[in-house]
Amino acid sequence: MSETVKNPELSVDEQQKLIEKYDAESRFRKLNIPWMVRLVTLLCVGLALFHLVTSFTGPLVTLKHRALHTGVILALAFLLYPSRKNAPQQRASVIDLLLAVLSIATIAYIFIDYLGIVQRAGLPNLSDFIFSMLIVILVLEGGRRVVGNGLTILSSLFLLYAYLGPYLPEMIAHRGYSIEDIATYMYLTTEGIYGTAIGVSATYIFLFVLFGAFLNRSGMGQLFNDAALAISGHTSGGPAKVSVISSGMLGSINGSAIANVVTTGSFTIPLMKRTGYSKNFAGAVEAAASVGGQILPPVMGATAFIMAETLGMPYKDIALAAILPGILYYMGVITVVHFRAKKRGLKGLSRKELPNMKQVLRERGHLIIPLIILIYMLFGGFTPIYAAAWAIISTVIVATFRKTTRLHFKNIVQALEEGCRSALGVAMACAMVGLIVGVATLTGFGLKMTTAILVLGQDTLILTLFFTMLASIILGMGLPSIPTYIITSSMAAPALVQFGVEPFVSHMFVFYFGILANLTPPVALAAFAGAGISGGDPNKTGFISLKLAAAGILVPYIFVYSPELLMQGTNAGSIIWIAITAALGIIALGAGLEGYLLYNMHFILRMISIAAAVTLVIPGTISDIIGLGLLAVVLGVQLWRSRRK
Template sequence: MDQKSKQEELIEAEAGSSVRLRNPDSLGFLGLLVKIASVFLALFALWYNSFGVISELHQNAIFFSIIGFIGFILYPLSKKKAKQTLKIDVVLAFLVLISGLYIVFFENTIHARNEVLILRDIIIGSIAIILLIELSRRAAGLVIPLLAILFSSYALFLGKYMPPGMFSFRGIFYSTYVYRMYFTNDGIFGYIATIASTYVYLFILFAAFFLKSGAGDFIIDMAKALLGKTVGGPAKVAVLASGLMGSITGSSVANVVGTGSITIPLMKRIGFAPEFAGGVETAASVGGQMMPPIMGAGAFIMAQWTQIPYTTIIGKAFIPAVMYYLGVLLNVHIRAVKSNLKPLDDTEIPSVKEVFKKGWHFLIPLVVLVYLLVSGYTPTYAAIISIVAVVVSSWIRKNSRMGPKEIIDAMILGTRNMVGTGILLLVAGIIVGIITLTGLGISLSIIVTSITSNSIFLLYLFTALAALFLGMGLPVTASYIVLAILIAPAFKMLGVGILAANMVVFWLAETANVTPPIALAAFAASGIAGSKPVPTAIEGFKLAKGLLLIPILFLYTNLLAGLNGNVIVPAVSGLFGLFGFTVFLEGYWGKHLNIFERLLFLIFGLLAYYPSIETDAVGVLGEILLFGYYYLKGKKAKA
């Protein structure tokens, strides 16, 4: 199977589902309905995000209806009995479609009754909420629906039974619950749904158009041309290609499936163990969600919550993302040299000049996207214009030209890729709505700061443990939402800036993709590598250690200062610290190191990492001397 078809096969990347979805092509007329609905939603999103005029409530209700309709058909009630349960799923699909459109047609009637719900309203709203929770179970497992049920129960009756104090809540009537969760902008159709139906969906559409134009092949070929001749070339190709691809798709699993189908076999062929090959692709793909200009869905949520412009966030996220990838590259290089692996054969490495000559036009939409974002245009406007730029630039060369069929296919692919993410974000609206309604978030933040004794570092450790725990049952976006609601305010209470607090949570949430036993990106990589899933996840976790180490610098240094001089010292010292950790773990630099030599690298790495100009200087200088000494010593021994 080629790269693009593998990427098209991945239609639940962000939702974190391990369920094999139904293929619309095998569903006959029903599959045709799914495709029509997908194209309709794409056109509808392009319309209301450009020159269309529609209320946010109606916009999100229609988005919910279509996503729910497609979701029930694609996600079977039982993966073992998908054919037998198809009729049930079709009935549920039309039920969720009707329940969403009900708001569009009857909102004015409800307002005319002064927001008093009648039995019909309560029944329709209840059906919609129940179906959405069930759909989230199919798409993301049990954790998300159980959280939604738990928080709903707290608002309805559990709060009354809590001991008097911060967690006590008198409860609300069921009709009030349905009204707040379904007929207003406070719950399912709140600002998270708006983020999903605008920013997230448009950038997923952009990624689908970009990949459909053939740009994925260009990115991988360029990575081969640039790094294929170096030691351990295929692994470095995987790191570079996944970084570039991830900056477009914003999906770790999509990167694994898309680039890993090419790079993992190459890594295995030159001698990397299957677990390490899968781990490299996992770590590299996870970094894609932190790499501008698009990043993951969490970045859009962060922009909405913090009210910090999205362009500011991606500008400040660039240096840390580069640091992460440099750390992974060094780890790969050390393992390749340690294992005495060779570069790719010259016959497999394309010329940079030839690759650029054939695919330079793929860079046009990326340049357009970055220019529009930097120039102050809204992300939605930038995404729409960039989609147009993809189509127009594809006409430059005959073999990449997108016609009506390719454009329709891109819309279908983009919508299918959005289904899992859309379901997840919509059901997250219930959790966020309950927390807002009950004030539970503030109470939890106060308790968390108390548990950690008002220590920023202890709070960081608590957050890291919470992220690792949540990552065992939640996909990345859900993990970020939960942590951002419950823990980010605790950081702010201790004086941490709002961006730093949310960026720490955002990075730690990414560990969900490499945390056993539910490390979806690692499991996808193990399937391609033919390796055991848990050892692959462990290798990926070791390579992705920057996810845990770099956020510490957000709290104590100017690493989030953006692209200016203030970021130089923390970036350089942080890199040397990261390199020291890497050498300590691998036990090799120029030669195999004994425990004393490894500890030297670790000690100077810790000094370089500690947020003080004096320790930074000592640590960096010590690391430079160690790197130089052991490199020359190893070279002399080989000679």
């Protein structure tokens, strides 16, 4: 390979600075006091090993397990994240250390007086109240440092809502709760901070993030990049297709859209610009491809595990259902990228500067084995926790096959610490979402939100879908994917269930649009990160990324009206037909948006192409015939033009 292809335009330090700019979760302190460094390593490695061991032995009692997970995460948050920009960046202050100790104290209280807490259920004493107030304050402050102000403000507003219920407008009013009732409900039950979200964080999510850290240490990212280059680097607009393929594969495992944009984009965006794509388009391709990783099995950014827990469904059923929509999403992105390259005559990279697939597989192909083991175990009836633990162990074993991927003891410790650090943002977001969901459960706010959406929808499904989409995008702006899903599934999805839409389909609908909030200006964090690398305009990059992700807007409507796309039908023929018409619709949409199929398209032909896409989405034989007919007209005109030329 040439040096141009081999080396990214951004150094590792520059990548880290860019991630920190758009992703609050990555703004770690760089501690330089030895005992503090060792303390952080001890807490990280200890928590990681605790979760690995309990994946085989079984978790502790629910409240204890979740309290230990949350308490250690909080302690690490105060040690690793400064309270403000001008706070010490190389050491934790005395206040930070005190807050870390208090975080550990919240674990100790539950472990020491667990029996008393259970026996006093509903009748808390003074100690219960003090520790309850303490944990609420710690979660809000820790969350502010790690996740940022958006989720902190939202959580605080919900807590105020629980207290001020009687004084609010009639539509959202409730009887109101005392500070003692609110605080103890959040701490001493499994409905608040220690609710489903932190429960999933303390089991599935932590282990899968840890698995991603081990894969990263062994060089999986390099394997994905090289494989994508070998497959599509030489085709028209090859670097953009490399971006889509490598970001999709990596994003389906690591689940962090912004980190994925920066790490993969620092490599692919300069290549896209070099082959003729504009800087705004190059940043948008990487953003759209990275965000899509969270809707693509096997891991789906870990949100699928929360969905499984919330709906009481086996994880494998959710992953299986997500395959076709995920493929259609990436098909949509690839289609626009390809048509743009053909329209502008953009070439790929020369074969000489691309890696050889045989050499790539010889050097790092064995790293695929842990993924195969993970998928086999997930679909073979094993629990996701057990599957993730064995995937981690198999990564360590398989990595020894080649010197370039081998993990020594130091590398293993580093992977354990990196995995724990990477899980901090998700865990803190889950703890804060616990406050929101706890208040919604306590006050019935979710039902009020559902009623409001139904009123706006005027008893029409398509309008209700539209307003649910808007609510999901707005709620998801600036938030990580997991809290976005939890909030939208609690407050927006029930409106669709009222129309007879299956709960799983409703949850997938809001999940898709919560994810797309990362691409939607004015707060499109993934698109902004892409623009930061490409040098493009953030808002223009965001709107182009939405165009690229148009399939992600269309697909959820398809599976609401045709649940067969989510493998919900029992008729294999129906599933295949829906998949074919949806794929043709995605191609028609890409052609219409880009104005190119075989040749440049006139405005009228573009409108016909988009109309074909819409009619192919609408279920029914008549609509399919109309859609196929319109698409045939577009193709016929293009072929006629080809013959004339």
